[in-house]
Amino acid sequence: YGMAGLALSLGAALTGLGALLLRLLPGRRPAGEQEVLDWFDAWLARYRPTVGLYFSGGASSAYQANMWLEPLARLDGRPVIVLRERHMVQRIAATDIPVVCLPKVSTLMRLEHSTLRVLLHPSNSGKTSQVLRIPTIKHAFVNHGESDKLSSCNPYAKAYDEVWVAGPAARERYALAEVGVEDKDVVEIGRPQLDAVRPYAGPPAPGAFTTVLYAPTWEGWDGNPGNTSVVEAGENLVRALLADPGVRLLYKPHPLTGSVDPRARAADLRIRELVRAANRQRGGPRPDVSAA
Structure with a gap:
């Protein structure tokens, strides 16, 4: 077993040395x-x-x-x-x-x-x-x-x-x-x-969705409660929109929401759960992308 282990170690060392030498070839070296x-x-x-x-x-x-x-x-x-x-x-x-x-x-x-x-x-x-x-x-x-x-x-x-x-x-x-x-x-x-958002062209056709984008900003580095609507109004706003079966809600919070104020993070999580719950309750096919 000792000789086999020695041979295995020597083989691995030679393999590594060979790979290193290949990298040192002019055509394989990283550019200076x-x-x-x-x-x-x-x-x-x-x-x-x-x-x-x-x-x-x-x-x-x-x-x-x-x-x-x-x-x-x-x-x-x-x-x-x-x-x-x-x-x-x-x-x-x-x-x-x-x-x-x-x-x-x-x-x-x-x-x-x-x-x-x-x-x-x-x-x-x-x-x-x-x-x-x-x-x-x-x-x-x-x-x-x-x-x-x-x-x-x-x-x-x-x-x-x-x-x-x-x-x-x-x-x-x-x-x-x-x-x-x-x-x-x-x-x-x-x-x-x-630019891709189409201008208003009148009320939606019967049976069509009205798409609402709610994209609140975050609380900011100073944590000023007036910076974001998520904490004070977000949940009420989302609940009201989801209560309307003719509304398609797109929720897009700022990526840093909740990184400074724990209340914003908690509100964001609750809003996400409201959206998931609405998706589970609503049946039928999802609105086409063009509905946006």
């Missing part, structure tokens, strides 16, 4: 830093990106970038997604838009000599200031949603060339907040994520 940078410069020259989405953040914040992927893909020009953390590459939703990850500031600065002219910023982060140094790029803050929370009139917004908002309410919010964002830098673009 300069080789990668040369490839990146060549790719920039070949692809010639014109507009990009810049994003940096933690694992739980990927939704902030993902909500802008479809609008970005519909833009004229050649879009690109610029990430700063490698872990975020795996969390970006499926897209045909090229994705580059540039952890180092020195690599990021290579964008200054590219054809990239506009960067959209769906969030503020510590690394945002690094890319704002590039003078050849116009930086527009698009946020990842709007509400009456303080984050929707953050003083950091004045660091950007322009602040793109949904409409007059957001423009007025910045004016009232007096955080240094000039009115001339606020641009109303609507809410591209809602």
Whole structure:
């Protein structure tokens, strides 16, 4: 048994050594830093990106970038997604838009000599200031949603060339907040994520559903009870809607709901159970997607 064990160990060691030697072959070695940078410069020259989405953040914040992927893909020009953390590459939703990850500031600065002219910023982060140094790029803050929370009139917004908002309410919010964002830098673009929603065309046909989307925001980092409707009104609102057999309810809470205020988390769970219970009670086929 001793000789057999020795032979087995020797065989495993030789196998591992062989695999290592294969990786050291010129065609199998991981590319060095300069080789990668040369490839990146060549790719920039070949692809010639014109507009990009810049994003940096933690694992739980990927939704902030993902909500802008479809609008970005519909833009004229050649879009690109610029990430700063490698872990975020795996969390970006499926897209045909090229994705580059540039952890180092020195690599990021290579964008200054590219054809990239506009960067959209769906969030503020510590690394945002690094890319704002590039003078050849116009930086527009698009946020990842709007509400009456303080984050929707953050003083950091004045660091950007322009602040793109949904409409007059957001423009007025910045004016009232007096955080240094000039009115001339606020641009109303609507809410591209809602482009697929059809305008009102009269009451639904007999037997058809009226679709109601309830998409409350979260309680915010300050836990202000006025930030979200989930705690005080969510359950009553959902109960009333579900009591109407002609209503199809879509409940889409903010991903961070309940992360600060336990009451919001508890209310969210109760609302989800109300929706599940209604699904169990209602028979017949589910409404077609077009009913939305």
